[in-house]
Amino acid sequence: xxxxxxxxxxxFESIRRAIPPSVTLIAVTKFLPVDTIRxxxxxxxxxxxxxxxxxxxxxxxxxxxxPDITWHLIGHLQTNKxxxxxxxxxxxxxxxxxxLAQRLDQAAxxxxxxxxxxxxxxxxxxxxxxxxxxxxxxxxxxQFDQLAYLKLCGLMTIPPQGASDSTIREVFGGAKTLAETxxxxxxxxxxxxxxxxxxxxxxxxAIACGATLVRLGTAxxxxxxxxx
Ligand SMILES: *Cc1c(COP(=O)(O)O)cnc(C)c1O
Numbered sequence: 001x002x003x004x005x006x007x008x009x010x011x012f013e014s015i016r017r018a019i020p021p022s023v024t025l026i027a028v029t030k031f032l033p034v035d036t037i038r039x040x041x042x043x044x045x046x047x048x049x050x051x052x053x054x055x056x057x058x059x060x061x062x063x064x065x066x067p068d069i070t071w072h073l074i075g076h077l078q079t080n081k082x083x084x085x086x087x088x089x090x091x092x093x094x095x096x097x098x099x100l101a102q103r104l105d106q107a108a109x110x111x112x113x114x115x116x117x118x119x120x121x122x123x124x125x126x127x128x129x130x131x132x133x134x135x136x137x138x139x140x141x142x143q144f145d146q147l148a149y150l151k152l153c154g155l156m157t158i159p160p161q162g163a164s165d166s167t168i169r170e171v172f173g174g175a176k177t178l179a180e181t182x183x184x185x186x187x188x189x190x191x192x193x194x195x196x197x198x199x200x201x202x203x204x205x206a207i208a209c210g211a212t213l214v215r216l217g218t219a220x221x222x223x224x225x226x227x228x
Contacts, residue, residue: 089115123157195213
């Protein structure tokens, strides 16, 4: 037992148990110390989500004694960090442009390491957020399909800040429908079998709409410190 069991909120275990076993729980630990990761690991969590490449690299260097962690990059990724992201993450949820996908694909080839990737999509207009508009995605799909090294297997989506319940359902339901539409086109590589959707405020709705990966921070750990 290498993980120290640091303090976690009392609600940690009940939230964790509320996630069906068929759904992968990603514990989002951005801005939180490695002790928190160790504590969650001690309770059996193996999937961790970080929003920044450099922050994650620093934490990974502290956690080399926990080799069976699956690392998920969930935050916006600049193309110039594509290579580092491929090196340090098992999953990249935030593929929000064809150009980024092409850089990641090149890095995957160079490093002989292919992370699983999600296309970040927007099902309703949301100007401040990154992501590809569903309508803009369709004509690009054949080009995404050509990427030979990346494992493009999912869609990731986030409802707009403050969205109503009906908009949240429209977003999550829309992601599910978009995945089905993509799969019906029978591309040679591109096949979507993962839906990364649901955060602390809306994971129940996301699971009801077919989420396979939920990304929970505050629900598990309480309020997090501001971005450094
Ligand atoms: C921070 C973050 C989360 C977790 O948010 P909570 O509301 O704390 O659960 C999930 N997904 C992404 C993309 C994030 O940036």
